Amino acid sequence: DSGVTQTPKHLITATGQRVTLRCSPRSGDLSVYWYQQSLDQGLQFLIQYYNGEERAKGNILERFSAQQFPDLHSELNLSSLELGDSALYFCASSARTGPNTEAFFGQGTRLTVV
Amino acid sequence: AQSVAQPEDQVNVAEGNPLTVKCTYSVSGNPYLFWYVQYPNRGLQFLLKYITGDNLVKGSYGFEAEFNKSQTSFHLKKPSALVSDSALYFCAVRDRGNYGGSQGNLIFGKGTKLSVKP
Numbered sequence: 143d144s145g146v147t148q149t150p151k152h153l154i155t156a157t158g159q160r161v162t163l164r165c166s167p168r169s170g171d172l173s174v175y176w177y178q179q180s181l182d183q184g185l186q187f188l189i190q191y192y193n194g195e196e197r198a199k200g201n202i203l204e205r206f207s208a209q210q211f212p213d214l215h216s217e218l219n220l221s222s223l224e225l226g227d228s229a230l231y232f233c234a235s236s237a238r239t240g241p242n243t244e245a246f247f248g249q250g251t252r253l254t255v256v
Numbered sequence: 257a258q259s260v261a262q263p264e265d266q267v268n269v270a271e272g273n274p275l276t277v278k279c280t281y282s283v284s285g286n287p288y289l290f291w292y293v294q295y296p297n298r299g300l301q302f303l304l305k306y307i308t309g310d311n312l313v314k315g316s317y318g319f320e321a322e323f324n325k326s327q328t329s330f331h332l333k334k335p336s337a338l339v340s341d342s343a344l345y346f347c348a349v350r351d352r353g354n355y356g357g358s359q360g361n362l363i364f365g366k367g368t369k370l371s372v373k374p
């Protein structure tokens with residue numbers, strides 16, 4: 143168990159809908175990262191938050207947004223969903239102790255858009 | 257920009273034989289390199305990392321990785337493979353952007369599927 147909790151584990155929704163994925167980082171970790179894993183694109187970095195502030199953006203669509211709350215949990219909001227958004231979404235967290243710190247990943251949320 | 261490449265989509269090994277999963281990197285400055293493993297329907301698990309110092313890094317489950325600066329490689333190795341090692345392996349490099357004191361994100365390779373046959 144990595145200590146990173148993601149809910150829900152599975153999500154099935156229809157095109158055009160909006161969903162929210164939730165992540166609780168390891169205790170004390172200030173950084174949260176969101177990744178998308180699909181068969182054709184591999185592991186793509188979406189966005190990073192650090193202590194409530196956005197720090198870095200990767201290949202995140204405008205239909206997607208995220209935030210990190212004062213208690214450090216994070217949510218990834220996906221709207222106007224398309225079939226191609228079906229993927230495994232991972233959250234990871236790491237501590238603020240230097241660039242050599244590894245990130246710990248949650249079990250992921252499998253999103254299926256039908 | 258930082259990047260990693262895993263040239264093999266799949267590696268097949270017989271149980272008991274040594275295994276190598278290849279990774280090459282491209283970075284500016286000192287590299288911070290990581291290996292992760294993903295079992296089916298699971299998240300990524302950290303195996304090991306190279307920061308500085310000894311070029312041979314030892315990690316979890318008997319895995320080790322050899323950092324080679326001249327060849328810009330960071331190959332994952334294990335002296336004797338187990339069937340239970342069958343999984344997807346990812347090499348990653350830490351982005352070195354300025355993030356106000358926080359860590360840059362990890363940039364992953366495409367992954368290598370390791371299959372260990374009895």
